Amino acid sequence: MTKKQLIEQIRLKKSFLCIGLDVDLDKIPSHLKQLDDPIFEFNKQIIDATHHLTVAYKPNIAFYEAYGIKGWQSLEKTIKYLNNNYPEIFTIADAKRGDIGNTSTRYAKAFFDDLNFDSITVAPYMGRDSVEPFLAFEDKFTILLALTSNAGGLDFQTSEYNNEQLYQSVLKTSLNYKNSDNLMYVVGATRPDFFQKIRKIVPHHFLLVPGVGAQGGSLQEVCKYGLTDNIGLLVNSSRGIIYASNSEDFAEKATEKALELQKEMELLIKS
Amino acid sequence: MTKKQLIEQIRLKKSFLCIGLDVDLDKIPSHLKQLDDPIFEFNKQIIDATHHLTVAYKPNIAFYEAYGIKGWQSLEKTIKYLNNNYPEIFTIADAKRGDIGNTSTRYAKAFFDDLNFDSITVAPYMGRDSVEPFLAFEDKFTILLALTSNAGGLDFQTSEYNNEQLYQSVLKTSLNYKNSDNLMYVVGATRPDFFQKIRKIVPHHFLLVPGVGAQGGSLQEVCKYGLTDNIGLLVNSSRGIIYASNSEDFAEKATEKALELQKEMELLIKS
Secondary structure: OOHHHHHHHHHHHOOOEEEEOOOOOOOOOHHHOOOOOHHHHHHHHHHHHHOOOOOEEEOEHHHHHOOHHHHHHHHHHHHHHHHHHOOOOEEEEEEEEOOOHHHHHHHHHHHHHHOOOOEEEEOOOOOHHHHHHHHOOOOOEEEEEEEOOOOOHHHHOOOEEOOEEHHHHHHHHHHOOOOHHHEEEEEOOOOHHHHHHHHHHOOOOOEEEOOEOOOOEOHHHHHHHHOEOOEOEEEEEOHHHHOOOOOOOHHHHHHHHHHHHHHHHHHHHHO | OOHHHHHHHHHHHOOOEEEEOOOOOOOOOHHHOOOOOHHHHHHHHHHHHHOOOOOEEEOEHHHHHOOHHHHHHHHHHHHHHHHHHOOOOEEEEEEEEOOOHHHHHHHHHHHHHHOOOOEEEEOOOOOHHHHHHHHOOOOOEEEEEEEOOOOOHHHHOOOEEOOEEHHHHHHHHHOOOOOHHHEEEEEOOOOHHHHHHHHHHOOOOOEEEOOEOOOOEOHHHHHHHHOEOOEOEEEEEOHHHHOOOOOOOHHHHHHHHHHHHHHHHHHHHHO
8 A cells, every 4th residue: 555545535434533453362352252253253354344444554573473383374364364354444464573674574575565564663763774674664664662652662762862762862863764765664652742742753744643642642732733735644553442342342332432532533633 | 491401401402592483485495385384394403403402492583474364373382382392492482572561561461371482682772661571571581672683783773971971871771670680681792892891880780692604703703701600601503594595404404504513602602
């Protein structure tokens, strides 16, 4: 998918919502558990119930890997279902991968070519030659961790050197990587004070923003400095939507929660 | 496995060699390719031919993930084969994972419980709550990326702040994490000048050292400051051993190459 197509989708749906498909067998409605592939069934129903309100889905790969080969089968079925039925939707493999050059290429092929995700999250610690193999793929996006939403995010990411914090250095340095147009960045919604500084370094790149809802981030505060002329934001909600109910009405309740966020986003886009 | 058991193995075999099982279908001998699971067959023969010379095996997970579900099956069979036939050998999932708390726990369970690896490599960028879920597992080890062997490793890891380089901060900070005894660190063999500084911060922790051989690191230079009274090193070689030949004699040649390194290590342990 191109960035242009993503922006068109956002304009069309008046939404920059991303829904996190972090599926935990202990949390899904019990009536699904007797099915052959409860994770895929859950995803399918969530997707069917929310696709008109969201522009992106983001399975966190850990949740699938946790179930071994069965988990990978659920992941494959989910991404195929998305690509076949809703090809206009942007897909994010939240994998936080990163390794030395030739090895990163293997991860990139696995997620971009074989699974046909539009994007993948990547950790920046290993630097240029761990990131560029992902950036080499055309019309695919590499979402670099910049400032994460968790408490430990402050262990290193905001450490200061040469008057610059590490996450700022990650943003600036990565702009010099080859094909840096294919970059997006993860910035937690729990860090609203940082968005102004971040937009000075990356005024146009998309930011993937987790941490709204369960983790306590505010959509309004994120948008204050995060929104650009081309929107430039994908705001993720996982638990708040997919586990809005754990009864048979889970998909319906997911629609309601997604609709609430979409309506809020529509107002923010207008203003 | 406990650290004591690992050290006993090293003393017994007079080797601190780790063999990287980074299996690329394009590089394995052609006679294996007609088999049902060429990757597992290749690993099995490499393991049978080298287990007496090495104390650890380290599959890089990217190489398996690259083949999707089939790749995961090969990985499962490989780790089961190791655990069933050579339970004394230390196993490392070179996965470079790391995510927010509850998600890291899922990765930890996948690799420690389900696959029964002894250890996993983890990226430090997300800080404490992304690492501690791995450290919570008893007799399992979390191998944190500190100073990696690739060129891009210098993009951020050696950036200086508060008179301290980032990798030093990672070492020092992580020592305060809960269960930090379960930590080991990745330090590239291509950075021999750093070992003295590193040993000042972590005098006793094991270092996993990739980059000897194909990447140009020197075993002698690594040992100069890296070796401790309890050895404290696992030095990895992948391509130099497993692809020593791509003919039918590949396992034999792997034995030869592993023996060369083991002999070199034996001398270094003595001196």
